[in-house]
C-alpha cells in the first residue's frame with residue numbers, strides 16, 4: 001500500500017475541464033483530435049453501449065470480489081488472473097484488487113479465470129457482450145480520430161486493434177474503502193489505489209461505478225480529479241498512439257486515489273495491436289521540418305520492456321530518437 005509523502009488536493013468541485021465528446025455526431029471528429037492533443041483523455045457520451053449489459057458485468061464483478069480470497073486466487077499465467085495489492089511484478093503496490101484477462105480468448109475456456117467465474121455463464125456472456133461492444137465503439141472512435149487527422153485510409157488506426165490476433169486486455173479493478181486514509185484539509189487523501197502511469201497500448205476505455213478516485217495529470221504537471229460518471233466511457237491515449245502520431249497525441253499520466261467510504265469498481269478495455277505489429281510514427285503525421293521522434297519497435301518488444309518496468313517509468317524513453325539539431 002503506497003502512501004503519498006505529500007497530501008494532494010482533491011479538486012472535486014467546480015466545472016471539470018475534461019472534454020466531453022458526443023460520438024453520435026460525426027462532427028465531433030475535430031473535438032476528438034483536440035482532446036487527444038491537449039489532454040490525451042476524454043469522456044464519451046451517446047455511445048450506444050447497453051447500460052443493462054454494463055450493470056450485469058458490474059454486478060458479476062462485485063459478486064466475484066466479495067468472495068473469500070482463497071476462491072479468487074491467481075492461477076498460472078502472469079500477468080493474467082486475480083491479484084491484489086501488487087501491480088505487476090516489479091514492486092508496485094496499491095489499495096486495489098483486480099482481475100486481468102486477455103480480451104481475445106474464448107471466455108468459455110479461459111485459462112486465467114478462477115473456477116467460479118469460468119463456470120458462470122452469466123459472467124462469460126456479459127464479458128463477451130461487453131468486450132464486443134466496447135471494441136466496436138473503440139474502432140468507431142479511432143475512425144473518427146483518423147478522419148479528424150485527415151489520414152487515409154479511414155481504418156489506419158482501427159485495423160490495428162480489430163483483427164483476430166490483436167493483443168487486447170480487459171481489467172476489472174476493485175478499490176475497497178480504505179480505513180488508512182487521513183483526509184487532509186482540502187478534502188484530498190493520501191493513499192494510492194493505482195499508482196501513476198501511462199497505459200502502454202493504443203487506447204484504453206474505462207468505465208467505473210459512481211465512486212471517484214481517478215485523476216489525470218495535465219500538461220502543467222497538476223493533477224485533476226475525474227468526476228465519476230457510470231453512464232459514460234473515459235478514453236486514455238496510450239503510449240503506442242503517442243508514437244504513431246509522432247508525439248502529437250500524448251499518452252496521459254493517470255492514477256487512482258483510494259476512498260475512505262466507498263468502493264470503486266472500474267472496468268478497462270486496453271486496445272492493443274498484434275504482437276508482431278510494427279509501431280512507428282506515420283509518415284503523414286511527420287511535418288516537413290520535423291523528424292521521427294521514435295525508433296521503430298514491435299508491440300511485442302515494447303510490451304516486454306513495459307512489463308519489466310515500474311508503473312511510473314517513462315517506458316517510451318528507450319525508443320526515443322536522439323536528435324541532433
Ligand SMILES: C=C1C[C@]23C[C@@]1(O)CC[C@H]2[C@@]12CC[C@H](O)[C@@](C)(C(=O)O1)[C@H]2[C@@H]3C(=O)O
Nearest residue numbers: 079087088092199200306307308309310311
Ligand atoms: C507495473 C506494471 C503493471 C503493468 C505492467 C507494468 O510493468 C507496467 C505497466 C502496467 C500496466 C498499466 C496499464 C494496464 O493496467 C496494464 C495491464 C498494462 O498493460 O500496463 C498494467 C500492467 C499489469 O497490471 O500487469
Ligand SMILES: O=C(O)CCC(=O)C(=O)O
Nearest residue numbers: 171173194214256266268
Ligand atoms: O481503475 C481505474 O479507474 C484506473 C486503473 C488504471 O489506470 C489501469 O488499470 O491501467
Ligand SMILES: [Fe+2]
Nearest residue numbers: 197198199254
Ligand atoms: Fe491505466
